[in-house]
Amino acid sequence: MADMDTSLKEIMQIEGAIGAALADYTSGMALGTIGGSKDLDLAVAAAGNTDVVRAKLRAMEMLNIKETIEDILITLDNQYHLIRPITGRAGKGLFLYVALLKGRANLAMARHRLRSIEEGLDV
Template sequence: MAIEGALGAALVDYDSGMSLGTIGGGPGLNLEVAAAGNTEVVRAKLRTLEALAIDDSIEDILITLHGQYHIIRLLERGGHGRLFLYLALNRERANLALARHHLRRIEGELSV
């Protein structure tokens, strides 16, 4: 939540769709619902890459709303399992490039 403009964040297992931990959120941002919904986004994109025979991996998925940014960062498979970090940002207050940089740093420091 120290990332400028952060509204909420979650660590999500995209096999089950369950969040392993959340911070922030509130009446306008139900992180449990967001975790489940974004799991479907991740699964759909992975299926699409497979169908297109694209031999690459997803780093980030960015969803832009009029008032928010939603960043989904898939964690590297090495030791983390099938997890992603989800971060919702207030678009007026956030710096998207810095937020992505912070998520990369958090991923490197994460111990699951």
């Protein structure tokens, strides 16, 4: 099991990663961040993406969908943004977020690697 800092460092090893965060979608707070730039404020991104997660959970509830979210993908002109809710009981209400450069990232491999990191995360 890896701690938060180790897991965030592992996320940054994904090809094309430009920033990552572990966030709480109940409070909107980033518990940890790594990377980013003047154009990518990870605390702001984490807070904003809590609304995305909450909206999807509400929509699933209204539709009576009993499945869990594996990940949420947002595709921009030059970036992929991946949101992966933590599935373990200790991680309830938390999600991993990673921004990737579209031209450098392999989306399938990034999703696979993020799933593996999430499964090994000890929060």
